[in-house]
Amino acid sequence: MRDFYGVTLDNPLMLGTARYPSPAVLEAAFRDSGAAIATVSLRRERGEGQAFWDMVRGLGVHILPNTAGCHSAREAITTARMAREYFQTDWIKLEVIGHDDTLQPDPFELVAAAEALCAEGFKVFPYMTEDQVIATRLVEAGCRVLMPWGAPIGSGLGLANPFALRSLRAAFPDIPLVVDAGLGLPSHAAQAMEMGYDAVLLNTAVAQADDPAAMARAFALAAQAGQIAARSGPMPARDMAAPSTPLIGKAFL
């Protein structure tokens, strides 16, 4: 089983903590899903988000601070240092936005920030497009987890490019991979896990559901189903039907 910088997770679901109706609902979503990691943002709170951050720490799950809202390596590095100080963790979800409409990461700033942060001893979880060249650069920089998007953040489109996600899995068999962003339905999470991904990370699909706690649980169940399936040797798809009962004695040609 692949581990995340030495930490193994008993639940492949990671949840964001933004845009829930209330902190009480957020807590219920974590409780009912058993999500193992909570991502949390720092930038817009301007150092004064303690009450909320303490609540997130009180969830008792692994905290993965992020650099959401950063548009350059420099901003992301500053935010990562602040996060390390506040949350006492060297984990950082590195997010450097390059395009405001799609929230697509800026690959150049991302790689530059990853190099700097890995050199400072951070354990970097980079949010990236599904590009294999960027993935290679990030691994060369020292990242031991990669987090390709499924689709743009908050879009709920699912896995927009399954081919690229599959080849990324094949290209990095030893690196833990997480589909991050774009998932809208539990079946999307199952699909990612069936491909052999190690976890899924999402926020909007749960936070904005009518019943976030129940939806979080649905995602956890789907992710676990996909994980079990991936380990159980899925059958290959075939063009010809393969009947499971013998046809001897009947005309079958």
Added chain:
Amino acid sequence: MAEVTVLGAGVAGLWAARELLARGIRPRILDRAGPPGPHHCSWWAGGMLAPHCEGAVAEPAVIRHGTEAARAWGAVTELRRNGTLVLALERDRAELDRFAARSSGHRQVDAAEIAELEPHLAPRHRRGLFFATEAHLVPRRALADLVAGLEAEGVPVQRAEATPGDLAGTVLDCRGFAARGDLPELRAVRGEMVLLRASEIDLARPVRLLHPRHPLYIVPRGDGLFMLGATQIESAATGPVTARSALELLSAAYALDPRFGEAEIVEFGADLRPAFPDNVPRIVQRGRVLHLNGLFRHGYLMAPALARQAAAFLATAEKGDLFHED
């Protein structure tokens, strides 16, 4: 009854004093900065009495009590009962369907009906939701009207710095986020607003623009004034509106109607909303002290109900549903 003190003269404290008077209890009302002003977060509010719109996200208690708010306020200040119009840009029409599914008390309106409701609005909106029963008021006028009503009964707002522990008798602590030392679950949710003067535009009712990332409401204040709000940030940072928040609010207003681009910026404001973990207001009783707090973004919507339950408790010892046991 022994002495009763209301601490804090924001919307919660003023309503508490009013409801006490209605029950024949004459309180005194103290505030560290005197009568309502920029030091109260009620000063910066939108003043929408929109329980159905809020109900798309808020707990049922907010809808239940919020639907009573317009009647209570009607006895205090000038109300406009013109409803709420909810719109979305063409690209975000899925947001409109989602909002419709999660709220009640609305009907779908098309371009012609939108033009009839708001003839001055740029003709770029083809679909919307109309919440006919909702109302709005002008917060600063409403606060002044509450103060005037109390003064007429001989209960002026007195300037005095105090905590419940400093005072004898019964205390209704309505200090908002300043009471966080006594209420560890209380947190601050920062809100930022802009006041614009746009003489070219006239709106009869609050308009909400749904957006996946930057939702906006615009409340007409009369005399060409419009209040744009409001951000919602999990932060206790005080200090002026950030450039990013201003950019988001103003861009959304510009998208709603490009003529807002020519408006004058009259005021920027930012303050902290006090909130409990479920974002529902509470009355917390600790001996002779009642804490009325956590009004979050529902100060004007929920203050009358919260005050009524606090006053009823002092008169009859009956605890309403907004009481919360520690």
